[in-house]
Amino acid sequence: MVYLRPYRLQLGLVALCLVGSSACTVMGSYLLKPAINDYIIPGDFEGLAQTLLLMGGLYLTAALLTFLYTRLMVYIGQNAVANIRRDLFEKMQTLPLRYFDTHPHGDLMSRFTNDIDTVSEALNNSFASFLSCGLTFAGTIIMMIILSPVLTLVTFLSLFVMMNAIRIVGGKSGAFFKGQQQTLGAVNGYVEEMITGQKVVKVFCREAPSKAEFAVKNEAYRQSATTAQSFAGAMMPMMGNLGHINYAITCCVGGILAVQSGDLGTLVTFLNYSRQVVQPVSQVAQQSNTILSAVAGAERVFDMMEQASEIDNGTVTLVSVEETNGTLQEAQNRTGLWAWKTAEGLVPLAGLVRFTDVDFGYVEGQKVLKNLSLHAKAGQQIAFVGSTGAGKTTITNLINRFYDIQRGTITFDGIEIRDIRKESLRRSLGMVLQDTHLFTGTIADNIRFGMLDATDAQVEAAAKLANAHGFIRHLPKGYDTVITDDGGSLSQGERQLLNIARAACADAPVLILDEATSSIDTHTEGLIQQGMDKLMAGRTVFIIAHRLSTVRNAKAILVLEQGEVLERGTHDELLQNQGRYHQLYTGQAELD
Known part of the structure; x- marks a missing residue:
């Protein structure tokens, strides 16, 4: 959402288009009631023609507004993703070497490609569809309540079952999609290693073991992807079957009510709405794999962005002799071309390095250097x-x-190195x-x-x-x-x-x-x-x-x-x- 904030104006237009498109779709369906009760049953073909033209205009307007907000979301999504990719690359430049030493390079590359691509796909398509489905769903429910509170109650029971199915299946899918992105990163990391080390692989005849190890990683990715996609793939047929059951029940109850009241238009319109109200739920279920995959990818992207940057509290800077306004004219040799600018004044850069009682270890508790002292003049x-x-x-x-370092001091021309x-x-x-x-x-x-x-x-x-x-x-x-x-x-x-x-x-x-x-x-x-x-x-x-x-x-x-x-x-x-x-x-x- 932070990356979408700069496009508030465009998002406002998207919102207007979404509202207009959903309203046109809902109102176009409502016109079925007067078309049947007022024109088809009485045989008023002129009135029917006018109603059909109005319905066509509403649906055409909905289609144009859908095209417009889709194009706007592509523009917004691609710009947001470009900014995410830029910030991720800039963040990478600030990370300490320790981070790159402890993470496979192929996995880091996967965050720039696969993970950001999942975010891009969600922003381009799923995000707007999700909002459109929500508005259409809300508008349809309102019209259904106006038409028949009894039939609406029947639909609510079906929707309750659908929502719980989405919650249960979607909750499990989220964890599996996260595992899918992680195993994909592992596969990419291994492939990157094998490409860069291909000469070594061939020299030591490691082709067969390399293929076997890749097969293990590939199989792990296949299993996690299959599980994630299976849960997501089950959404659509599940929603479709529940929708058919809802339609059948609505037909039975609505048919009885129509016979009693003689209001055929209300029944036909409500049945159309019952189909229409299931569609947004089904579309959300269909898009859930894209959304969940994007969430998993975004977690990996922002995990890298949230890593601690390289700490630099130094205040001493390097300046050239030209920048010192001639205050170091006495320095004639090479090292005198530069100076350290400290709070106390300028210190000629001579290259004097001193280690004093330095302890250091890459891993806590395992020292690589012990009480090291040296003096380079x-x-x-x-x-x-x-x-x-x-x-x-x-x-x-x-x-x-x-x-x-963990202990001791390192100085450069007498200046503590952490102050530079x-x-x-x-x-x-x-x-x-x-x-x-x-x-x-x-x-x-x-x-x-x-x-x-x-x-x-x-x-x-x-x-x-x-x-x-x-x-x-x-x-x-x-x-x-x-x-x-x-x-x-x-x-x-x-x-x-x-x-x-x-x-x-x-x-x-x-x-x-x-x-x-x-x-x-x-x-x-x-x-x-x-x-x-x-x-x-x-x-x-x-x-x-x-x-x-x-x-x-x-x-x-x-x-x-x-x-x-x-x-x-x-x-x-x-x-x-x-x-x-x-x-x-x-x-x-x-x-x-």
Whole structure:
């Protein structure tokens, strides 16, 4: 109803059309009484012709008004659904990463498609039909009471049975339709996983188990859909049979009354109304599956909308030197191009990051980082090494504030990280992830994703810095080559080079490299190493690497195990200690 509120004027017109259409339908039926009693029985054909013309005019007006309010409801419904879809997408942008980590992506996509489609169908068709049926029902009941209170009482008894049938069956259907939408979301989620992981499925010959698992999910959806549709499908024949019984009883009682009174017109008119009064109830029953499905879909849509948005209480923002009106003219290096705007004044962005006694766990009671402390000086390269699950990537997630810590503090240039607005914080960070993601669009657009207002020259410079310019030149349309399917036409190494070029284009003072060269062959790695050195120059860099050869030049190396720092120092210092790093490095050397 909130989404329908902006269309009050159109809804007012719909209401007028509904009232007019229902009134014309009811009055057209009432004209049967004078047509029979006053014209057909006496044989007045001229009067009958005039009455028939009036009836035809009323029914034609009802048809035109029905067409008009149907068109208006389509307009209102589609606009309301477009607004719902817009708000749902905007809400999605505000949700924390934890939400996406704990919900299948296919199920979330199903809320944008299947669930919103059920709402759209209900608004386009069922909503107006429901109101029309209600008005027609009310008008018909009034006319039936005027015609014959006795026959109306007979009809009420039948309607009482019908209403209870709708209440019982409809109540059960609601739960089943909710289950139908949930199992549909599960099917969509599994299909999305199989499409994106099709190469892995084929490599490990998992086609048969995948089909078997899909069959289980598909069968669960079939069962829930069959149950829901069976209850909804039973409505119409049930209402039809009850309507026939009501008609038969009305005929018997009405026939006796007509013989006694000689008023045949009242009987015929009332029988027409008895048919007419059942139609709205039957239509409501018929539309119940659409309405219940829409309610179930709307619950899932608004469940996502009602999720808590990412909390951002930060007040410190990032400003450029140009915005400071020259108050930071003394900052000549790269990091001096930006400053933090605090309540006390401007703080030059240097890239100094400090963790102090940090505890963190993704699940309550299960710590991933324990009492972690580290200090990254401005322009320093810090490397994290250790076994899988040691907490290396978690540290970078905390720097970005994808998650908030449970204990301790993290500061950026001496400012508590929770006091910095997330948009400003992430604007100051550049990331190159192990898992690349390219969007549908041109090569230039994907590089420009790091800085949307970057010029063509800046895009090309970033590509050259990452040594991606060479392979881009040989593409059919160079930087204007359109890529789709997450860059499926490119090699893994080429995709990673574009990922690095995107980070170079962003030109952030702090850089996070999460296995940035893991997908690049040794030859390509050698080609980009010089570019990477240029990219890291003057920046604070956090490096996560399994190839320990890539972290030799780091100013400080932290060896992590089970969320704790076992060792720290330079490459040479750690080798001399003959500790965990020495074991990892010599093992890596043997593998190489």
